[in-house]
Amino acid sequence: MLCLGIESTAHTFGCSMVNSKGSVLSDVRDIYKAPEGEGIHPREASRHHMEISSIVLQQSLQSAGVSMKDVDIIGYSAGPGLGPCLRVGAVVARTVAGFYKKPLVPVNHALGHLELGTVLTGASDPLVLLVSGGHTMTLAFSHGRWRVFGETLDITVGQLLDQFGRALGFASPCGGRIEQLAIQSAGKYLQLPYVIKGNDVSFSGLLTAAIKLTEKFYTPDVCYSLQETAFAMLAEAVERALSFSGKREMMIVGGVAANRRLAKILEASCSRHGTKLFVCPLKFAGDNGSQIAWTALQEYQDSKTHVRVEDSFIKQSWRLDTVDVSWRR
C-alpha cells in the first residue's frame, strides 16, 4: 500500500511517498524563508506554499517513480498549526483525493513526529521528548493514547530560540545560528532564570532575561548560556519523567532534535538512568511529509479511518493527547 503525505503546518510544504513497510520512497519539501529579523508570517508562508505546491507534489511523484494511479491513500496534516498554511495542504489533499477518488486521512502533525520517529529509530516503547517550534513535551504511550507527562507552560523551546534569534536580527528558524555562535563562546556562563515546575518547564522569563543580556554581554556567551540553561531544564524534565515512568528507552524528535548540544546533554542524562537514547535522524527531525504519510497509512490499515472530502477539516488547536491511537498496543 502506498500513501501520499502532505505536510503544511508551518514553514514547510512537503509531499512524501511512503509504503506500508515504512520505507520512504520520496520526501520532497520546500521551506518558506522569512526575511532577516522576522518570523513566519502566516499569510506569506501560505502564499509560498500555494506557489510551490504543485511542483513539490510533482517532484515527489517523480522521484518515487510512481504516478497518482499507484497511490492508495492520501494523508494531510490537519493540525495543529497556522491556519492559512494548514488550509493550503488541505486544499491540495482534497483536490487530489476528489479527482483521483482516493481515501483522505487527516493526521495530527505532532503524532506524525512520534510515529515516524519510532519506525525510523526502532524504539518500541520510549519516553518521548518532542521539541520543536510548536511543541515542547515529554510523552509516554499508555491506554490508547500518547499521554503528556510534562510540557511547557508558555512558549516552546523552538520559539525561545527563534524569538531570541530574531532579537539579534536573524531570520527564523534561528536554532542553527545560535548553536554556531554558542560554540564560539569560551564557556562563560551568565546567570539566567531556570524554571522547573514539577514535570513542567517555562521559558518566557528565560527569553526576556537572555534578550536583556545581549545589550551588555558578548553575544556568543549569551547564546551559550541560553542553550545551557534551556537544555538543562529539558534534561531535568526528561530525568523526572524517566525516573517516574521507569521507561528503558528514550526518543527525541522535532526540529530542535537537530541541535547537537541538546543530544549530548540528553545522552548524559539517559546514561545516568541506564536508558537507551534514540535520536530521530537529522533529515526527519524537522517537519516533513513522510511523518504524515506513515501515520495516515497506519491509521488506515488498522481501521480504514478516512473522511469524505466535504467532511475534511483543519484544526489549528489539536492536542496530541486527545488523539486515539488504535494501532499501537
Next chain:
Amino acid sequence: MHPTLVKRGAEADIYLTEWGGKKAISKVRTPKQYRHQALDATIRKHRTMAEASFMSAAKSAGVMTPFVHFVDLVDAEIIMEFIEGDSVRDALTPELCYEMGCYAAMLHASNIIHGDLTTSNFIKNKKLVLLDFGLSYYSERTEDVATDIRLIKEVFTSAHIAVRKTFPNFVEGYASIAGKKRTDKILENVKEIEQRGRYARVT
C-alpha cells in the same frame, strides 16, 4: 553499615545508611556533568536548603515528613529518617487520593507550595508521609496553589489513567480541609492554566 544505593532519582541519589544506630536515608544531589558547573552548584545548594527547611515547616502544617538528621550544603546531602512503606505511585487507592488531597490543602493553608506534588512522592506508612520538598516555596497566590494541583491532576490523567476517577477523590479530600468555596476557586484557576496550555483551546 556501608551506604547502599536504593534509587537513582531525577536529581538525587538515594542511599540507605545509618544514623545513631537506626536506619536512615541519605539523599545526595550529585553534580551533573552535563550541566554548567555554576548553574549546577546553585541548583543543588538551593534545593538542598529548601528541602531541609520545608520538611520541618510542613510538620507544623500538620503534614507528616521524615525527620531531618543532618544537612551538608557543600555536598548537597541530607540525612533523614528512614520511612518504612510503599510508594503511593504503585498502590493508588481512592482512600489514599482523599488523604493526599487533605495533605495538599494543609500545606497550602500554611502558604507552602510543594512544587512537585506527584504520587511517587507520597509513602504509605501507618499514616501518609510526604517527601521531596526540593522545589518548594512560600506563596499566597492562588495561581501558585493551582500550579501544584494541576501537576497532580496531570499525573492522575497520564500515569494513573488505569485507576479511573481518582482525581475527584483528591478534590474531595482537599475540600474537606480548604472548604468548598476556596477549592472551587483553585479549580477554576487550574482550568485557566490548562486553557493556557498549547493547542488546548479548540477554534
